[in-house]
Structures are given as structure tokens and as C-alpha cells.
Amino acid sequence: MAQYSRVSGSVGLITLQNPPVNALSAAVRQGIVDTVKRALGDPEVKAVVIRGQNGVFCGGADIKEFGTNMSGPHLVPMIHAIEAANKPVVAAIEGIALGGGLELALGCHYRVAHSKARLGLPEVTLGLLPAAGGTQRLPRLIGVPAALDLITKGRHITAAEALQLGVVDQVTGHGTVDAAVKFALSVAGKPLDARRISTYPCPRTSDLDALFEGVMQKVRQSARGAIAPIACVQAVRAAATLPYLQGMEREKELMATLFTSGQARALQYSFFAQRAVGRWSTPSGARWDTSKPRPVHIAAVIGLGTMGRGIAVALAQAGLSVIAVETQEKQLMEAKQAVSGMLERGAKRRGVAPALDKVSYSHDIKAVADADLVIEAVFEDMALKRTVFRQLSAVCKPGTVLCTNTSGLDVEHLASQTRNPQLVVGMHFFAPAHVMKLLEVVYGPQSSPQAVATAMQLGKKMGKVSVAVGNCRGFVGNRMLKPYLEQAFFLLEEGATPELVDRALEEFGFPMGVFKMSDLSGLDVGWRVRKADGLAEPVGASGQPARIRQGQRYSPLGDLLCEQGRFGQKTGRGWYQYDKSGGQVASSDPWLHSFLEGYRAMHGLVARRIDLQEVLERCLYALINEGFRILEDGIVAGPEDIDIIYVFGYGWPRHRGGPMFYASMVGLERVLERLEHHHKAHPDVPHLQPCSLLRRLVSSGSPPVHRWREVLKKLNSQL
Ligand SMILES: CC(C)(COP(=O)(O)OP(=O)(O)OC[C@H]1O[C@@H](n2cnc3c(N)ncnc32)[C@H](O)[C@@H]1OP(=O)(O)O)[C@@H](O)C(=O)NCCC(=O)NCCSC(=O)CC(=O)CCCCCCCCCCCCC(=O)O
Numbered sequence: 001m002a003q004y005s006r007v008s009g010s011v012g013l014i015t016l017q018n019p020p021v022n023a024l025s026a027a028v029r030q031g032i033v034d035t036v037k038r039a040l041g042d043p044e045v046k047a048v049v050i051r052g053q054n055g056v057f058c059g060g061a062d063i064k065e066f067g068t069n070m071s072g073p074h075l076v077p078m079i080h081a082i083e084a085a086n087k088p089v090v091a092a093i094e095g096i097a098l099g100g101g102l103e104l105a106l107g108c109h110y111r112v113a114h115s116k117a118r119l120g121l122p123e124v125t126l127g128l129l130p131a132a133g134g135t136q137r138l139p140r141l142i143g144v145p146a147a148l149d150l151i152t153k154g155r156h157i158t159a160a161e162a163l164q165l166g167v168v169d170q171v172t173g174h175g176t177v178d179a180a181v182k183f184a185l186s187v188a189g190k191p192l193d194a195r196r197i198s199t200y201p202c203p204r205t206s207d208l209d210a211l212f213e214g215v216m217q218k219v220r221q222s223a224r225g226a227i228a229p230i231a232c233v234q235a236v237r238a239a240a241t242l243p244y245l246q247g248m249e250r251e252k253e254l255m256a257t258l259f260t261s262g263q264a265r266a267l268q269y270s271f272f273a274q275r276a277v278g279r280w281s282t283p284s285g286a287r288w289d290t291s292k293p294r295p296v297h298i299a300a301v302i303g304l305g306t307m308g309r310g311i312a313v314a315l316a317q318a319g320l321s322v323i324a325v326e327t328q329e330k331q332l333m334e335a336k337q338a339v340s341g342m343l344e345r346g347a348k349r350r351g352v353a354p355a356l357d358k359v360s361y362s363h364d365i366k367a368v369a370d371a372d373l374v375i376e377a378v379f380e381d382m383a384l385k386r387t388v389f390r391q392l393s394a395v396c397k398p399g400t401v402l403c404t405n406t407s408g409l410d411v412e413h414l415a416s417q418t419r420n421p422q423l424v425v426g427m428h429f430f431a432p433a434h435v436m437k438l439l440e441v442v443y444g445p446q447s448s449p450q451a452v453a454t455a456m457q458l459g460k461k462m463g464k465v466s467v468a469v470g471n472c473r474g475f476v477g478n479r480m481l482k483p484y485l486e487q488a489f490f491l492l493e494e495g496a497t498p499e500l501v502d503r504a505l506e507e508f509g510f511p512m513g514v515f516k517m518s519d520l521s522g523l524d525v526g527w528r529v530r531k532a533d534g535l536a537e538p539v540g541a542s543g544q545p546a547r548i549r550q551g552q553r554y555s556p557l558g559d560l561l562c563e564q565g566r567f568g569q570k571t572g573r574g575w576y577q578y579d580k581s582g583g584q585v586a587s588s589d590p591w592l593h594s595f596l597e598g599y600r601a602m603h604g605l606v607a608r609r610i611d612l613q614e615v616l617e618r619c620l621y622a623l624i625n626e627g628f629r630i631l632e633d634g635i636v637a638g639p640e641d642i643d644i645i646y647v648f649g650y651g652w653p654r655h656r657g658g659p660m661f662y663a664s665m666v667g668l669e670r671v672l673e674r675l676e677h678h679h680k681a682h683p684d685v686p687h688l689q690p691c692s693l694l695r696r697l698v699s700s701g702s703p704p705v706h707r708w709r710e711v712l713k714k715l716n717s718q719l
């Protein structure tokens with residue numbers, strides 16, 4: 001809806017009303033058309049101001065309407081009518097002007113913004129482009145390079161930057177609507193021809209072809225297969241090379257392709273999934289809206305290695321006081337230097353003062369006595385972690401929430417070492433912890449709603465996308481990673497190379513393939529875990545056949561590389577070779593290829609031709625199958641949790657929605673049929689055996705992913 005009133009005698013004030021972000025639903029669009037007509041037809045009205053209710057201008061098109069039978073007036077003619085008006089129309093921008101909201105403002109003759117407002121054309125993040133004239137008006141207003149930057153990245157800008165770029169005409173720190181009304185009165189009666197952006201020529205840019213070629217190359221590289229950023233460049237190119245109306249035709253044509261694409265569906269699913277995980281709940285009845293978090297002012301971190309340092313930085317940057325603990329003086333000093341450096345670099349990037357005084361350092365665990373919450377990040381060693389939790393339980397004040405950053409050890413077992421197991425949860429950060437957005441908050445059967453809510457709230461304060469997950473080996477992300485890695489190893493045994501496997505996964509859209517990723521994170525990490533699990537014994541020592549462990553097919557390839565001291569980038573050799581220890585540019589390693597040949601010969605394996613499709617099916621469907629098991633076990637509340645974990649923590653291409661969304665797009669019957677096929681070929685690999693939930697979903701008609709929660713509930717109640 002849009003409300004109309006008259007203010008200051010001669011200004012027609014139009015207020016968009018569609019909480020919470022005044023999205024341009026059919027009713028709002030109709031409201032705008034009607035009220036603009038009324039204002040323009042009223043002889044007493046000399047100028048018009050458009051604002052949004054509750055201090056929010058407009059969040060753009062109503063995304064919930066996409067994919068439905070969109071009725072109501074179209075945005076393009078609506079905005080065109082505003083621009084063509086013979087009375088000045090001023091946009092009063094408070095809060096946000098995003099997507100269609102900014103396009104509406106660009107159709108107005110003037111824009112007045114509050115200093116705290118954010119503006120942008122984020123359509124590309126939803127798999128779309130700004131198709132209400134945004135790709136044609138913005139370059140005409142601010143020039144091609146700046147418009148390309150905003151439109152292809154979907155970046156939000158501040159009012160100050162908008163003023164500098166010329167997107168807005170005035171910025172105010174006080175009442176935006178009053179300022180806009182005053183502005184409107186000051187321009188009433190003045191000629192408007194020079195204020196209609198669509199009539200502007202696109203500012204000249206030298207060597208346009210080279211500019212677009214360069215941008216297109218960069219965009220293709222970073223898009224990892226996403227089509228919307230490329231269409232955005234094409235649309236801006238139309239603005240730079242064609243008259244406005246022809247440019248609009250091109251914008252429409254490109255949008256038509258994007259609008260119905262699977263990528264747009266995936267990205268819009270991801271938008272809502274990210275919000276859905278914020279409405280978390282646990283089987284014991286803890287919920288986002290009823291469980292009250294404890295206030296956390298002082299946090300402590302135990303163990304200042306790779307993870308602890310990043311966690312301390314993220315906590316300090318979120319404004320908390322941090323007590324950082326390391327047992328050894330030397331490590332403590334090194335950590336202090338590293339944390340200070342990270343804080344300084346981060347502050348420089350953000351143009352703020354570094355929060356150095358927020359962090360205090362100690363080698364005595366008793367220093368954490370006053371902390372409201374402690375995050376343990378010592379070595380992945382259960383015996384050590386047990387000791388630390390017993391100590392924490394003894395020294396912390398009553399009510400302190402105790403968290404572990406373990407990658408997959410039993411949180412419940414750690415809780416049982418303390419006096420208050422209900423106050424123990426996992427806070428599983430991802431490396432580097434001050435950069436990566438994902439946080440898995442792991443609850444055990446005894447974790448109290450308050451402890452879960454406290455960790456979730458803290459994650460939010462730290463700017464993380466937090467997902468509540470149940471306690472199981474590897475939680476969600478790492479549990480699903482296991483069958484994925486396992487398939488990659490098996491594929492090498494059967495004839496593939498690391499280059500082939502990585503190529504398939506990178507072409508799918510991962511930033512790096514599984515072998516490059518292993519080299520980056522260190523092959524020794526998994527080796528240590530496999531040793532602790534009794535899997536990575538030296539070949540032959542177990543008395544079992546080398547490729548069978550604990551009754552299942554096992555590939556010792558990773559262990560054999562580690563025995564050679566090949567730990568990946570850190571040692572300059574792994575699945576690839578690097579120019580030096582710590583080098584980052586991977587190149588194919590002839591040693592590795594002859595090693596693989598020798599290994600196959602030793603085990604009587606005959607290399608066969610493996611294609612990219614098989615690599616994808618084996619690796620991704622095994623991972624997805626584990627996702628179904630996780631859903632079946634009730635470790636997460638719904639498929640959105642898994643998808644968000646994979647998109648934000650594991651580089652799953654966002655334009656493919658996440659593994660469970662992807663499975664739904666591929667078709668559950670197809671995933672089931674291919675898993676059955678691969679399991680038949682490899683009956684000794686349990687991870688390829690289709691999970692019973694997948695079978696049950698297929699039997700119930702393969703519902704789309706947004707209906708799985710409901711179907712899951714129904715299926716579970718029938719058991
Ligand atoms: C706005 C935010 C920055 C707010 O953030 P925050 O305060 O953190 O709150 P949130 O929790 O994110 O949001 C609160 C609540 O609001 C919901 N919401 C937010 N934005 C929208 C929206 N735009 N639409 C609907 N709902 C929205 C959100 O989901 C939350 O609710 P909940 O899920 O219930 O919890 C932040 O929310 C944000 O960033 N929002 C997105 C802003 C954005 O991306 N805007 C751009 C939208 S796309 C757009 O505007 C496109 C266009 O304008 C083009 C118009 C053309 C369309 C015409 C189509 C014609 C196609 C032709 C093809 C024909 C094909 C054929 O031939 O058939």
C-alpha cells in the first residue's frame with residue numbers, strides 16, 4: 001500500500017507501507033501509481049515527496065512474489081511515469097534504498113538521504129539484474145566504471161559515498177522527510193528537463209571496449225559459473241552504447257533469461273534460507289524467540305593457535321573484552337604479536353581504531369575467572385580438552401558458558417567433565433575465524449536453551465551466520481566432508497588424477513577442488529584424526545589388507561603422502577607441488593603421478609577412464625547422501641541449515657543453493673538412481689548406499705526442498 005497526504009500546504013507526501021522493508025509488492029506498486037496520479041492531478045500540489053514508513057525507504061521488489069503469478073502494475077512504466085511528471089518528485093531515503101527501491105529513487109528528480117542510509121543494487125546476489133531501469137539510469141548518472149562496480153558486485157554504499165558518486169543530491173543528519181519537503185519546495189516550479197536521468201547521455205569513457213573486456217574477464221573469473229554478473233556487464237554495456245529505449249529493451253531481454261533461471265531460484269532460496277536458520281530450534285524445545293541469552297561482556301579464549309587467534313580478533317572486533325590464554329610464554333608472546341597485527345590490519349581496512357586494549361593475555365587459566373563465556377581452542381586431542389574443561393569448571397564463576405571449538409569431537413563428553421553440563425556447547429568456527437562467516441553452534445542433549453541462545457546471539461554479534469546443529473561426529477559440515485574426501489581418494493585409485501578431480505569440482509563452482517583444498521589446510525590434519533581413529537596405520541602393520549580398514553573399503557593414499565612428509569602447501573609438496581614451502585601456486589607433480597601408478601600396480605588396480613560427470617556424481621552425491629542421513633538423524637531442523645553451512649563454510653557455489661537444494665534441482669529420483677548405480681559398482685562403500693530418507697522422499701513424490709521439513713515431520717510421525 002501507499003498512503004497519501006498533503007504537507008506544508010503544497011507538497012504531496014506518498015508513504016510506502018509494507019513492513020518490514022516496504023518491498024514493492026503488487027499492492028505497493030498499485031498504491032504508488034494511484035497516489036502519484038492523485039498528486040499530479042491536484043492543482044494545489046507543487047511538488048511530491050516519496051518516503052517509506054518506519055524509517056525505511058524501500059528494500060526493492062518483493063522477492064516473495066517472484067515465482068508467483070505477479071499481478072499489479074509493472075515497475076518500469078511506473079517509474080517512467082514518475083520521471084516524466086511535470087512536478088518535481090523527491091525521494092526521501094531513510095534506512096535503505098535497495099534494488100527496485102533505488103531504481104524508484106533514480107526515477108525521481110531529486111534524492112535526499114539520511115546520513116545513516118544504505119543504498120545499492122543487490123539484484124546480482126539474487127541471480128538477477130536491476131531490471132527497472134537501474135542498469136540504464138545508474139551509468140548515465142555516475143558513469144560506467146562506478147556503475148559497473150555497484151551493479152556487478154551488488155555492493156551497498158553509505159549515504160556519504162552516494163553523495164560523492166552523485167547518486168544523491170543531499171545528505172542530512174536530521175529529519176529526512178522534513179529536509180526532503182523543504183528541498184521539494186525549493187525546486188517547485190523549476191524546469192525538470194535536466195533532472196530526468198533517462199535523457200542523459202552516458203558519460204564518455206575512454207577506450208570503452210578495453211574497459212568492458214577487462215571487467216568481463218574479472219567478472220567471469222570471480223563469478224565461478226554464475227550468470228547474473230555477466231548479464232549485468234552486458235546490460236551496462238547496452239547503456240554505454242545504445243540509446244536509452246534500446247538499452248531498456250536489452251535490460252528486459254537479459255532479465256527474462258535470468259528471471260526464470262535455476263541460478264536465480266538457488267540464490268533466492270539461499271537468501272531466505274539464511275534468514276530461516278536464524279529462527280532456530282532444538283529437539284529439546286529451545287527456540288530463537290523464547291530462549292533468553294545470557295549477556296556476554298567478557299569472553300575468554302583458551303589456546304592461541306591458528307583458530308584461537310582468529311576467534312580472539314573476531315571477539316574484540318565485536319566489542320567484547322577478551323582474555324586470551326596460552327600455557328607457554330613463548331607461544332603467548334607470538335600470539336600477542338599476531339593478534340595485534342590482525343587487529344591493526346582489520347582496523348586499517350575498516351578505517352577505525354584497532355581494539356588492541358580489548359585483549360589481555362595470560363598464561364594462567366585462572367585469569368578467566370570473570371569471563372561470561374569461554375571458548376576452548378587447544379589441540380584436537382580429547383584427553384587435553386577434557387583436562388581443560390575440568391580446569392575451566394573449577395575456575396570459572398557460576399553461570400559461565402563453556403564452549404569448544406572442536407572440529408568434531410563429542411561435545412557431550414566434554415560437558416560431562418564439568419559441574420554444569422547444561423552450560424556447555426560447541427562453537428565451531430571456520431579458518432580463518434575472523435574472516436569466515438560460518439559458525440556451527442553445537443548443542444548436546446543436556447545443553448540448556450540459555451546456553452544455545454547465548455552462543456547463537458554471540459555469533460550474531462560477531463557478524464557470523466550461526467547455525468544450530470546437534471552433536472555427532474564432525475557435526476554437519478565435517479561429517480558430510482568425509483564421504484566427499486573418501487570418494488576423491490577412491491577415484492585416484494581407480495584411475496583419476498588430482499587435476500581431473502579438482503577440475504570437475506572447480507568447473508562446478510567450488511573456489512578450489514578437494515585436493516587443492518587439502519593441500520591448503522594441511523594433509524597432516526586429517527592424518528592425525530585417522531590415526532586417532534585407528535585407521536591410518538602403516539601399511540601392512542594391521543595385518544588387514546591395505547585397502548580395507550575396520551571392515552570397510554579404505555584408501556591409505558593420504559596417509560602414504562604424509563609418511564613421505566608431504567603435508568601440502570606448508571611443506572611445498574602434497575597432491576601438487578609448490579615453488580617453495582608455504583607457496584600457494586599449485587602445479588602438477590610428476591612424482592605424484594608415478595607414485596599413483598606404482599600404487600595401482602602394487603594393488604593390482606587397472607586405471608580406467610574417468611570422466612568429469614562421474615567425479616561430480618561420486619563426490620557430490622556421496623556428500624548429499626550424508627546430508628540426508630543428518631536430516632534423518634535430526635541433527636539439523638531442515639535442509640536450509642545444511643545448505644547454509646555448505647555455502648558459508650565450504651565454498652559450495654551460492655548460485656547452486658547448497659547441496660540439498662542442488663539435489664532437489666537435479667531431481668531426487670536421479671540422485672537415488674545414480675547412488676544405486678555407484679553403490680552397485682562399489683558395494684564395499686557404505687557411503688554410496690542411498691539413505692532411507694532419500695528413498696522415502698522419492699516414494700512420497702520427491703517434494704521440492706522447501707517442503708522437506710513438513711514431509712520429514714509427517715514421515716517421522718508415521719514411524
Ligand atoms: C533489506 C535488508 C538489508 C534488511 O536486512 P535486516 O534488517 O537484517 O533484516 P532481514 O532479516 O534481512 O529482513 C527482514 C525481513 O524482510 C524480508 N525481506 C527483506 N527484503 C525483502 C524483499 N526485497 N522482498 C521480500 N521480503 C524481504 C526478509 O525476508 C525478512 O523476512 P523473513 O524472511 O520472514 O525473516 C535485507 O533484508 C536485504 O538485503 N534484503 C534484500 C534486498 C534486495 O536484494 N533487494 C532487491 C530485490 S530484487 C529487485 O528489487 C529487482 C527489481 O527491482 C527488478 C524489478 C523487475 C522485476 C520484474 C520482473 C520481470 C521479469 C521479466 C521476466 C519475464 C519472464 C517471462 O517471460 O515469464
Ligand SMILES: NC(=O)C1=CN([C@@H]2O[C@H](COP(=O)(O)OP(=O)(O)OC[C@H]3O[C@@H](n4cnc5c(N)ncnc54)[C@H](O)[C@@H]3O)[C@@H](O)[C@H]2O)C=CC1
Binds near residue numbers: 331
Ligand atoms: N585449523 C583449523 O582449520 C580448524 C581447527 N579447529 C579446531 O580448533 C582447535 C584448535 O585448532 P588449531 O588452532 O588449528 O590448533 P593449533 O595447533 O594451531 O593451536 C592450538 C593451540 O593451543 C595451545 N594449547 C595447547 N594446550 C593448551 C592449554 N592447556 N592451554 C592453553 N593453550 C593450549 C597450543 O600451544 C597451540 O597454540 C582444534 O580443536 C581444531 O580441531 C576448528 C575449525 C577449523
